[in-house]
Amino acid sequence: MIISTVMACAILVGGFIALVLIRVPVAFALGIATLPIVVLDVRLTPFIVMDRMFQSYNSFILLAVPFFLLAANLMNSGKITDRLIELARVLTGWMPGGLGHVNVAVSMLFAGISGSSTADAAGCGKILIPAMVKEGYDTRFAVAITACSSVMGVIIPPSILMVVWGGVMQISVGALFLAGALPGLLIGLALMGTVYGYAKVYGYPTAGRPDLGEFWRAFKGAALAMLTPMLVIGGIVGGIVTPTESAIIAAAYALFLGMFVYRTVSVRDLGGILYETGRFASISLFAIGTASAFGWMLAFFNVPRLIVDVMTSAHLGPFGTALIIAFLFLFFGLFIDAIPTIIILGTVLMPVAAAADIHPVVFAIIGIVSLAFGLVTPPYGLCLLISAAIGGVNVVQVLRDVVIILIPMLVILILIILFPEMVLWLPKAIMPDSFR
Amino acid sequence: MAVGYILETFCKALRVLLGVLVGSLAIPVAMQVISRYTDLIPVYLWTEELSTFIFVWVVMIGSMVAVWDGTHFDVQVIPDARNPLMLLIQKGVVLVLIAIFALLFAWYGIDYAEFGGIQRSVMMRANLMVTYISVPIAGVVWTVFALYRLYELIAIYRNTKGAEA
Amino acid sequence: QTTLRGASMFDNDHAFTKTMVRFAELVEENYDGEVEFDLRLNGELGVESDYVTYLNQGVAIDYTIMAPSNMARFSPSIPLMDMPFLFRDLDHWNAVLSSDALAPLEAELLETADIVILGYTGGGVRNLVSSEPIANLDELNGHRMRVMGAPIQAQIFAALTAAPSAISYSEVYNAIQTGVIAGFENEAASIQNLKFYEVAPYVTLTRHTITVRPIVMSGKTYRDLPADLQEAVMAAGSEAGAFGRALESGEDGEKLQEMIDAGQVFVNEFEGREALLEMVVPVQDAYAAELGATELLESIRGM
């Protein structure tokens, strides 16, 4: 038989949600949901599911994923993360809710070095969640702030998502990196505001006032690590490496620091770090494959075209269109990883954004920020899952705090939509060539 | 528990291989950068091809290990059942579904590998079965891993029932 | 009743899409029975390298238009049909494509990939595109440029003393902008669609390639068609091909002119282009010999 669009949509989306509810792993749920379709529709065979999965791994851009993750893991294993936490502590720990601010600040520092949010949640969370609980913070708050602050990892440059976005949609990755800086900092400030509010309501302590010696030691300790963003962004803007290759620069530098400067990583450790990187990267990359197959099925049954038709015929103007774009990315982000969403949804919405006169760089940042929020929204929010696992609590228990922390972050997203110049001024100032 | 021991050993080998592959992934990409800026090595056009070959295997082997370890991410909307029988059903259904998907991969993957076998990569002229074969292999390994975990689950259930009686 | 599904990576305005629409009209005119067409646009079903797979397996789509290099995984000789400096000019190109000179390549493709060639469109002229002007051989010497992923492409440009580079197509824009490479080579439509002129505004008229883009059908689909529909499809393929060639070679010049008028690109001739033609002959000969296609190459050159 030949399946109609409505029926295909019902089987795919309904099947996927049902499978996720009975706790089939998301990567498999995406793949299994396509099976009824290939069995029922005479025009399709299981071949197409395998091929769409397999070919999605045949992508040079995705190589950035393991390398950025490797850089982050090297930082975590090489105790570079500890130095960043120390720096964050002397900078922000003296405020009420000290460790909460440290948690946010270290994520900003970490984000400037790594392109990965999950590694931030794992690496910093492992140290800060127990420390916060010990100092009397509510575990749920500790988990929620760790998860929410880690999303800056993909907003503040460098960013895996921006490398993929720029490659898939032919936009300057350098411009995207620069465009992400200010929104990332604002989100950091919003988070610190929230921490301050929590500290006032629940009477959370400071983390002590550092003296000048501590200040100096913390700066010295983290200085070399803080050079990484210069290397990565400098490498791209300066024309030494392509964005995908820049990930390997970050990894090589972290390796150099860990093995030769700080001497915290031995050759033996390196094997474990490489394995851990491969293990974690392949779990999310594998899901990209099944998500691609799933997305292809939706496209085969004309679902994206329907979405675009509805949106373009509504003539919503730039603000309305941008709101709906953000909503769609947020919604997709509830269920699947950011990278497959970029591939499935980003490419579909690009003409919609162009028709509404939204600048491609602004469109990208709206998409990436919305997708970053998806990292902490259940059912599928990797950073939330990781942080909750570290804190030993269920995702459902921390939901209330996540929502409270997300609200000011959502305000920043709306500000970006209202004032796109916020996003554009930095790349315009530094890379005017991209805006000819 | 000989089967369990063999499978655990096999998975250990997969883990080592995974680490080695991630490390070697850096080589072709680094060569690409080095060849562009120095005369140490000539410009090889096959570096991109080789890196995607290794990449495919990293993903596939990683997915196998994650089935054995049970670390593919799921969404804990429903908490673990308290009743042993319910727990068996809850976890068993998931494993059975994974095994079905895996079996299809193993079965249709054979054709897929053959389809790779009639292609050659453009730069290295390598028979593409070298990567396509990872599909049926992954299918077989997922199947074996998932079924063994199912067997373990049933054994645990029997033990708790035996303890109650 | 038969439904034939086609796929295009582009929108309604692109020459490939128009050619495939024309193809459908021609089949409907030539054929007495019922046949329907479902053409999927904008890369909904993937990119050209995916379409090859679909055609070989007879799934998802039945026909499309694509670059020969995408079929090289199955059939190593196929990129020969539009290798650089193969055609002297548009007339030579048109003469070859209107003849059955490429029949040996068609036979190889059918055997190795189970893909039937119905006709030939194309007509984009590929030139050097770069961030700095390249006026002559001196400036081409050591020029870091991205080439397509087939060995013959790299060999030809290496023979011209340029420095071919391995960069994924999806990274070309960023790589030129940042100076990782200084340029690449492509036709006007691509420069315009993907806004490559933003980073590489200099177009050097080497006219090294006039593109050949076969209209192809899955062998599995083709064999399942009734005999009279097979005939109609073949006839429509070669006629739509001629239509597409006229359309695209005309549009190519127009697009280049549009970009010149808009001040997006600066066009210059290549001093001593004739020298290039001689420099590439040994590479072309060796390539054809390796593929056992010396005779074919000679016959194309002799037309």
Ligand code: NA
């Ligand atoms: Na970052």
Ligand code: NA
């Ligand atoms: Na944090």
